Amino acid sequence: MLTHEYQARDGAHHLHPFTDFKALADQGSRVITHGEGVYIHDSEGYRILDGMAGLWCMNLGYGRRELVEAATAQLEQLPYYNTFFKTTHPPAVRLAEKLCALAPPHIQHVFFTGSGSEANDTVLRMVRRYWALKGRPEKHWVIGRENGYHGSTLAGMSLGGMAPMHGQGGPCVPGIAHIRQPYWFGEGRLDEAHGMSPEAFGQACAAALDDKIRELGAENVAAFIAEPVQGAGGAIMPPESYWPAVKAVLAKYDILLVADEVICGFGRLGEWFGSQHYGLEPDLMPIAKGLSSGYLPIGGVLVGERVAETLIEEGGEFFHGFTYSGHPACAAVALRNLELLEAEGIVDRVRDDLGPYLAERWASLADHPIVGEARSLGLMGALELVADKATGQRFDKSLAAGNLCRDLCFTSGLVMRSVGDTMIIAPPLVIRREEIDELVELARHALDETARRLTRTAQTQEEPSA
Numbered sequence: 001m002l003t004h005e006y007q008a009r010d011g012a013h014h015l016h017p018f019t020d021f022k023a024l025a026d027q028g029s030r031v032i033t034h035g036e037g038v039y040i041h042d043s044e045g046y047r048i049l050d051g052m053a054g055l056w057c058m059n060l061g062y063g064r065r066e067l068v069e070a071a072t073a074q075l076e077q078l079p080y081y082n083t084f085f086k087t088t089h090p091p092a093v094r095l096a097e098k099l100c101a102l103a104p105p106h107i108q109h110v111f112f113t114g115s116g117s118e119a120n121d122t123v124l125r126m127v128r129r130y131w132a133l134k135g136r137p138e139k140h141w142v143i144g145r146e147n148g149y150h151g152s153t154l155a156g157m158s159l160g161g162m163a164p165m166h167g168q169g170g171p172c173v174p175g176i177a178h179i180r181q182p183y184w185f186g187e188g189r190l191d192e193a194h195g196m197s198p199e200a201f202g203q204a205c206a207a208a209l210d211d212k213i214r215e216l217g218a219e220n221v222a223a224f225i226a227e228p229v230q231g232a233g234g235a236i237m238p239p240e241s242y243w244p245a246v247k248a249v250l251a252k253y254d255i256l257l258v259a260d261e262v263i264c265g266f267g268r269l270g271e272w273f274g275s276q277h278y279g280l281e282p283d284l285m286p287i288a289k290g291l292s293s294g295y296l297p298i299g300g301v302l303v304g305e306r307v308a309e310t311l312i313e314e315g316g317e318f319f320h321g322f323t324y325s326g327h328p329a330c331a332a333v334a335l336r337n338l339e340l341l342e343a344e345g346i347v348d349r350v351r352d353d354l355g356p357y358l359a360e361r362w363a364s365l366a367d368h369p370i371v372g373e374a375r376s377l378g379l380m381g382a383l384e385l386v387a388d389k390a391t392g393q394r395f396d397k398s399l400a401a402g403n404l405c406r407d408l409c410f411t412s413g414l415v416m417r418s419v420g421d422t423m424i425i426a427p428p429l430v431i432r433r434e435e436i437d438e439l440v441e442l443a444r445h446a447l448d449e450t451a452r453r454l455t456r457t458a459q460t461q462e463e464p465s466a
């Protein structure tokens with residue numbers, strides 16, 4: 001099939017996620033046909049460096065035979081059986097055991113789901129159930145963060161703090177509140193009234209949690225949910241002061257911590273879980289994405305002993321689960337994926353070699369005239385685009401600088417995502433140093449071209465229309 005045929009047929013029948021349906025049908029999708037290592041290829045024969053690891057999930061990269069073989073062998077052996085009603089199967093048993101061996105020691109149980117969104121629906125059910133079993137059903141409020149992302153089901157989007165999603169979903173799930181995000185470049189730096197350093201801003205964001213808890217009444221608050229590093233919100237690493245202060249607040253009021261590890265888990269930040277990087281001991285950790293390196297869909301919730309013991313000892317039947325909870329082929333692929341990440345020392349390599357290398361190369365982009373900040377942690381990075389480097393002033397929204405830069409990246413052979421005017425990357429964890437060099441060169445090239453076009457636009461606007 002030719003590209004335009006794919007596009008016409010796709011446009012006629014396919015409603016894409018997070019997409020303006022009409023605009024895409026008019027414009028035509030880019031058709032990705034195959035992948036190898038850190039590269040994807042499109043139907044026009046172009047090779048593109050996938051700086052986003054698909055959607056933050058292709059941790060082992062494309063084309064891993066071992067994962068294909070694990071899926072094939074399991075599909076032949078037992079393509080499906082459920083884990084309801086006192087049944088199980090070998091891949092689910094082995095994966096549960098492996099995950100609990102990799103997780104921090106206080107976590108010894110996992111509940112399987114089909115995705116990260118289902119994992120967060122499960123979180124909400126478990127948190128409410130936990131406090132109800134403790135005889136405190138009124139302790140059911142969950143606090144999330146503005147611009148946090150926890151998925152796209154009704155519970156996922158309600159826990160998340162994406163304003164455009166809340167704007168479309170009708171009434172959100174009740175009993176969920178949000179506090180400000182620890183986004184220093186976007187919010188703290190500009191807070192002139194306070195003129196905040198990152199450390200002071202981190203403290204202020206933790207204080208906002210304390211305020212919200214007191215506003216709701218600590219006796220009514222069940223849990224706080226957050227990503228260790230915000231992913232979809234713009235690769236936002238909180239100031240160093242943030243997590244220790246948040247931990248102290250939660251301990252003070254006896255409130256559960258849910259660390260959404262869907263992106264940060266499985267090596268992205270140079271540890272098996274992002275929580276380990278920040279020294280967190282979450283009660284619940286939703287997982288998905290890198291769990292299977294995206295080869296097959298699977299997610300889950302890692303459940304700490306405090307909650308697990310109550311659900312097990314006092315709960316009776318938990319009326320919750322999915323047809324595909326612990327799906328055998330998905331579990332087999334996830335298990336193989338974890339074994340490979342471990343055997344190839346990939347998580348340590350991200351921490352000790354690739355993360356520091358990316359940090360150094362990525363920071364070199366900070367001198368670019370339209371870059372206000374370049375930050376990274378492990379294999380996650382962000383660039384803040386600005387119109388004025390000295391003041392950090394943003395481009396006019398109507399210029400859509402981020403989208404322009406993203407499109408220019410794509411044309412020149414790099415997937416870099418835009419969140420407003422924040423450019424983000426999260427490449428496969430198997431990326432090599434020379435591929436990091438290539439990524440940074442392609443990014444610089446796109447920044448140059450973005451700057452050139454935006455300057456031209458600005459000049460055109462200033463010229464008299466005659």
Ligand SMILES: *Cc1c(COP(=O)(O)O)cnc(C)c1O
Nearest residue numbers: 115116117149150151260262263
């Ligand atoms: C992607 C994501 C989810 C949702 O996962 P899906 O598999 O898309 O449902 C939840 N939380 C975080 C942090 C994510 O990045």
